[in-house]
Amino acid sequence: MLKLHYNLEKISMGLVAAIILAASVGGIVEIAPLFTIDETVELPDDLRPHTPLELAGREIYIREGCYACHSQMVRSLADELDRYGPYSLASESAYDHPMLWGSKRTGPDLARLGEKYSDAWHVAHLINPRDVVPASIMPSYPWLTRSLDTELLSPSLATLARLGVPYDEAMIAAADADAAAQSRPDSDAMDGFIERYGERPAARDFDGDPSRLTEMDAVVAYLQSLGTLTDAPYQILTEGGQ
Amino acid sequence: MTASLTVAERRIGLLISILLALMGLVMAAAAGHGVMSLHGFMALALGLGLAFILGGSLYEAEAPADRLSRYYDAPTRFGISMTLIWAMIGMAVGVWVAALLYWPEGTPAWPATSFGRLRPVHTTGIIFGFGGNALIATSFHVLQRTSRARLADSVSPWAVLIGYNLFCVWAVTGYMLGSTQSKEYAEAEWYADIWLVVIWVTYFVLYLRTLARRNEPHIYVANWYYLAFILVVAMLHIVNNLALPVQWTSAESFPIWAGVQDAMVQWWYGHNAVAFFLTSGFLGMLYYFLPVRSGRPIWSYRLSIVSFWGIVFFYIWVGSHHLHYTALPFWAQTLGMTFSIMLLVPSWASAGNAIATLNGAWHKVRDDATLRFMFVAAVFYGLSTFEGSFLAIRPVNSLSHYTDWTVGHVHSGTLGWVAMIVFGAIYTIVPQLSGKTDMASATAVEWHFWLAVSGTLIYVISMWNAGITQGLMWRAYEENGALSYSFVESVEAMAPYYLLRTIGGGLFLAGAVICAWNCRVTMRRAVGHATDRPLVAQPAE
Numbered sequence: 001m002l003k004l005h006y007n008l009e010k011i012s013m014g015l016v017a018a019i020i021l022a023a024s025v026g027g028i029v030e031i032a033p034l035f036t037i038d039e040t041v042e043l044p045d046d047l048r049p050h051t052p053l054e055l056a057g058r059e060i061y062i063r064e065g066c067y068a069c070h071s072q073m074v075r076s077l078a079d080e081l082d083r084y085g086p087y088s089l090a091s092e093s094a095y096d097h098p099m100l101w102g103s104k105r106t107g108p109d110l111a112r113l114g115e116k117y118s119d120a121w122h123v124a125h126l127i128n129p130r131d132v133v134p135a136s137i138m139p140s141y142p143w144l145t146r147s148l149d150t151e152l153l154s155p156s157l158a159t160l161a162r163l164g165v166p167y168d169e170a171m172i173a174a175a176d177a178d179a180a181a182q183s184r185p186d187s188d189a190m191d192g193f194i195e196r197y198g199e200r201p202a203a204r205d206f207d208g209d210p211s212r213l214t215e216m217d218a219v220v221a222y223l224q225s226l227g228t229l230t231d232a233p234y235q236i237l238t239e240g241g242q
Numbered sequence: 243m244t245a246s247l248t249v250a251e252r253r254i255g256l257l258i259s260i261l262l263a264l265m266g267l268v269m270a271a272a273a274g275h276g277v278m279s280l281h282g283f284m285a286l287a288l289g290l291g292l293a294f295i296l297g298g299s300l301y302e303a304e305a306p307a308d309r310l311s312r313y314y315d316a317p318t319r320f321g322i323s324m325t326l327i328w329a330m331i332g333m334a335v336g337v338w339v340a341a342l343l344y345w346p347e348g349t350p351a352w353p354a355t356s357f358g359r360l361r362p363v364h365t366t367g368i369i370f371g372f373g374g375n376a377l378i379a380t381s382f383h384v385l386q387r388t389s390r391a392r393l394a395d396s397v398s399p400w401a402v403l404i405g406y407n408l409f410c411v412w413a414v415t416g417y418m419l420g421s422t423q424s425k426e427y428a429e430a431e432w433y434a435d436i437w438l439v440v441i442w443v444t445y446f447v448l449y450l451r452t453l454a455r456r457n458e459p460h461i462y463v464a465n466w467y468y469l470a471f472i473l474v475v476a477m478l479h480i481v482n483n484l485a486l487p488v489q490w491t492s493a494e495s496f497p498i499w500a501g502v503q504d505a506m507v508q509w510w511y512g513h514n515a516v517a518f519f520l521t522s523g524f525l526g527m528l529y530y531f532l533p534v535r536s537g538r539p540i541w542s543y544r545l546s547i548v549s550f551w552g553i554v555f556f557y558i559w560v561g562s563h564h565l566h567y568t569a570l571p572f573w574a575q576t577l578g579m580t581f582s583i584m585l586l587v588p589s590w591a592s593a594g595n596a597i598a599t600l601n602g603a604w605h606k607v608r609d610d611a612t613l614r615f616m617f618v619a620a621v622f623y624g625l626s627t628f629e630g631s632f633l634a635i636r637p638v639n640s641l642s643h644y645t646d647w648t649v650g651h652v653h654s655g656t657l658g659w660v661a662m663i664v665f666g667a668i669y670t671i672v673p674q675l676s677g678k679t680d681m682a683s684a685t686a687v688e689w690h691f692w693l694a695v696s697g698t699l700i701y702v703i704s705m706w707n708a709g710i711t712q713g714l715m716w717r718a719y720e721e722n723g724a725l726s727y728s729f730v731e732s733v734e735a736m737a738p739y740y741l742l743r744t745i746g747g748g749l750f751l752a753g754a755v756i757c758a759w760n761c762r763v764t765m766r767r768a769v770g771h772a773t774d775r776p777l778v779a780q781p782a783e
Contacts, residue, residue: 005547009460012453015469019554023474023518026558026581027481027510030574034503040571041502059494063420065358075567077640079717082725090569093501098424101505103564105644105712106343108729130346135734137346139356155488159496163486 041090044232049095049165050225051193051201052153053179057222059156060215061100064141071102072111072226085112086233095165107138114228119206122220144216145207150176171196183217184210201225243400244299246309246316251396256296258401263289269433277421278433278493281412288408313386315675315772317399319765321379322668322675324407326758328371329661331414333751336364340744344737354418362417362429368656369427369519371410376664377523378403378445381468383671384530385449388464389456390776398448405441409434421493425508427515428482432495435483439476446472457776463546467526470554474518482511502569509561517557520655524663525553528596528623531667532616536606541598545591552588556581563634566643575636582634586627593624611684611691615666618695622658626651641717646739647709650702657698657750665694665757672761676768686760693753700746708739 008014034040050058061067074080076087088111093099102109117125121132126144129136153175161167171178174192181189185203193203202224207216227233244252266285273279341348342357349355382399386392393399413430416422422429430438449472453461485495499507533540540546562570562578597620600607607617629651633642642648669687673680681687715735718726 002544002547006460009466012450012461012469015461015466016450016473019466019470019473020477022551022555023470023477023558025555026560030559030562030577031503031506031510034506034571034574037571062422062424064353064356065361065417065422065424067424068358068361068426071644073568075640075643077567077717079719079725083716083729088569090502093504093569095500097496097498097500097504098508099501099504100424101565101568103426103644104648107733109644133730135730137343137733139342139346139349139358140351141356142351143353152488152492152494156494156496159486159488163496163498163500165500 041094043091043094044230046232047091047094047230048197048200049160049167050222050229051178051182051197052150052157052171052175053182053218054201054222054225055156055160056148056150056153056179056215057218057220058100060144060219061222067100067102069102069104069106069138070108070110071105072109073101074109074111080109081237084109085227086237089230089233089236091232092227092230095160097160097163097165110223110226112227114224114226115202119204119220119224120208122223123207123216126216126219144219145209145214148179148213148215148218150179150213153179168196179218180213182221183207183213200228202228243316243320244296244302246305246314247299247396248305249300251305252296252299254397255400256293256300258397259289259292259296261289263293265289272491273493274491276492277416277419277431278491280419281416281433281493284411284415285408288404292404310392312392312771312775313383314393314396314399315383317393317403318379318383318671319675320400321375321382321403322672322761323765324403325372325375325379325664325668326754326761328367328375328410329754330751330758332364332367332372333747333754335360335367337744337747337751339364340740340747344740344744353420359418359420362422363414365427366410366413366417366429369515370413371407372664373520373524373660374406374410375403376667377468377471377519377527378406380527380531380664380667380671381449381523383675384462384464384526385452385468386776387774388458388462388530389453390458391452391455392776394448394451394455398444402441402445402448405437405444409438409441412437416493423483423485423495423497425482425497426512428479428508428511431493432483432485432487433493435479435485439480442472442476442479446476462530463540463543463550464526464530466550467522467529470550471518471523471526474514474522474554474558478511478514478518482507502571505565505568506562506570506574509564510558511561513561513564514557516652516655517553517560520660521557522553524660525592527663527667528592528616528620531663531670532596532599532613532620535610535613535616535666535670536600536603538599538601538603541595541601545595549588549591549595552591553585556585556588560585560634563639564643566636566639579634579636583631586631589627589631590624593620593627596620596623611687612666612669614691615662615669615694618691619659619662619666622654622662622698626655626659629654641713642709645709645712646705646736647713650705650709653705654698654702657694657701661750661754662694662698665690668757668761672764674774675772676764677770677773678764678767681760682763682767683760686756690753690756690760693749693756697746697749697751697753700749701743702746704739704742704746708736708743711735711739 074084074088126141128140129138157167157172181193182203206220266282269282412434485497487495559581562574715727715732
């Protein structure tokens with residue numbers, strides 16, 4: 001064995017090949033089956049993708065690095081179920097490119113945040129967290145009151161559709177209008193929004209300023225959607241309790 | 243730079259610089275506005291700047307005729323300078339973001355300087371800027387010495403170093419302007435990722451071509467580690483960063499992976515960035531500079547073989563220990579945990595081999611601060627790999643995960659091991675390349691050593707306390723079955739630890755600034771070349 005290695009050390013391409021081989025095994029064994037074993041992700045029937053406005057909010061969440069301090073993954077531990085709610089299922093992030101499970105909780109987990117607080121609370125909290133939580137160490141985001149740039153919304157939906165997220169042609173074409181409609185439910189465009197996304201996504205004037213579509217609208221819409229894309233985790237918990 | 247190149251090489255360099263400028267122009271024009279356009283202009287400016295320098299030197303004196311009988315050290319010197327510049331940037335931003343957790347208002351109310359955008363500037367500045375430049379620079383030095391051959395050509399080392407630093411600058415400025423794909427330690431957007439692949443292939447080809455010219459029959463163990471670093475980082479980088487751009491003319495993209503598969507790919511990448519970026523290459527450094535500085539051969543050749551292949555094979559499996567109790571299938575978590583524990587064997591074999599090498603040279607460890615840096619690095623390597631295996635055990639992880647314990651663990655590795663071995667290598671290399679035997683100030687090296695050690699200890703111990711306190715507070719129950727603490731109470735409990743870790747980080751930064759100053763003075767007083775030479779004269783090209 002030592003003799004074999006003694007010779008291997010003299011051949012650079014031999015070393016290269018051996019390194020690639022040794023370093024490939026683990027990744028292949030752990031990653032490939034995640035695509036082939038059906039139980040890995042069991043898509044519930046009621047799972048919906050994000051609306052264009054929520055997707056825009058998600059992109060802002062990523063842009064500001066929120067994931068560095070907030071996880072979106074409730075682990076199957078008793079205290080986490082009591083603190084946050086039902087544990088997270090793989091299916092809940094099946095349409096998330098990328099996933100935002102996070103790795104650190106400088107702030108609390110957000111997987112079950114949707115509809116826990118009012119829109120007004122979120123707006124005040126994002127503009128200055130210490131106005132509503134005096135001991136908070138979260139940064140302020142006063143610039144979120146600027147107008148939302150919707151230029152890339154339609155191509156973003158198209159890109160995600162290519163990656164397998166169920167957005168159809170009509171959704172891609174109407175992305176801008178749907179983003180505006182979701183924050184102005186009394187407008188005429190609302191009918192089209194409901195036709196494409198149904199009654200389930202919350203449609204409200206999220207930032208309290210009906211005259212403009214802002215980044216705040218998008219972020220609050222996204223935060224209010226967390227944990228509401230499917231009922232499956234809540235159902236599993238109730239079934240388990242019975 | 244130009245004086246060490248022949249006129250023909252300067253022409254090739256000029257051509258490459260013009261191509262870089264053209265690429266920048268196309269990027270800037272196609273994107274029109276936004277981050278990608280700004281990055282295009284950066285490439286354009288860099289290309290034009292290099293073209294002016296190289297064009298202006300076309301009619302200057304030819305490179306000295308005896309250059310091929312010496313090692314090519316000019317790129318290493320440049321790489322060391324970039325290492326120290328990135329160390330100061332990355333650590334200063336690190337201290338800043340640490341302070342923000344104690345004092346959240348301590349930053350201007352601009353988007354570019356908010357915590358969430360500065361944090362990846364810190365991680366990328368340190369891992370890629372500081373660590374990456376140190377790895378590339380020392381690899382050029384070690385590769386030539388252990389092969390007894392000059393670098394295979396004179397243009398590609400510059401292309402690798404300058405191109406790599408362009409990637410780093412693109413990455414950190416992108417984050418500040420809000421351009422990120424959010425994957426930890428792989429936040430840079432798609433065009434920067436493609437650029438890094440081009441640079442990496444150039445680096446790999448240069449490495450193999452130089453190895454092919456070696457005048458030693460055997461490839462020394464340090465080179466195995468550098469090779470593993472180059473190869474596996476390429477593999478990880480490409481797979482984890484596969485993404486579909488929203489448009490070819492904008493920075494935004496969506497990773498092709500989603501949900502649970504994305505989580506597994508991300509932590510397969512994330513933990514092996516620790517393994518093959520922050521461990522493998524630095525073990526290469528250790529295996530060369532520790533014997534050189536202590537004047538003792540590596541204690542056991544067999545042990546180095548076992549630990550090398552152990553690390554290459556086992557490490558790849560362990561990433562899933564970042565996902566205990568999550569929606570990742572249980573079998574994958576268990577595999578990650580099992581291999582994490584097995585990994586302790588090759589890790590401690592390396593650390594033990596390094597410490598046993600110092601047997602017979604302990605008086606040097608006592609007297610020589612440079613060797614002491616390397617000794618402390620080996621000790622922290624042993625400690626943090628033990629901690630890593632321990633934290634990967636499922637029930638331990640249920641307490642430690644998501645807390646500052648993880649942050650403490652990472653910093654015991656990065657401050658205590660990675661940065662210490664880099665400083666040991668720098669203090670060995672800089673005088674040697676300046677034609678001297680010692681650094682300009684030996685006292686400054688001592689000061690740096692004690693600042694670094696005390697900073698690391700303060701940082702790591704305060705984060706241990708912070709993490710364990712957090713973990714225990716989150717899971718504490720009252721007798722009536724209610725949770726004892728609200729989340730924000732656990733945040734308030736962190737304040738003293740966050741203050742302490744900022745002070746620890748500040749001490750470490752102060753040491754790095756002293757090091758940069760000391761290196762600058764030593765390099766400015768340089769007299770000629772490194773005195774060591776290739777064994778065999780190289781044939782003329």
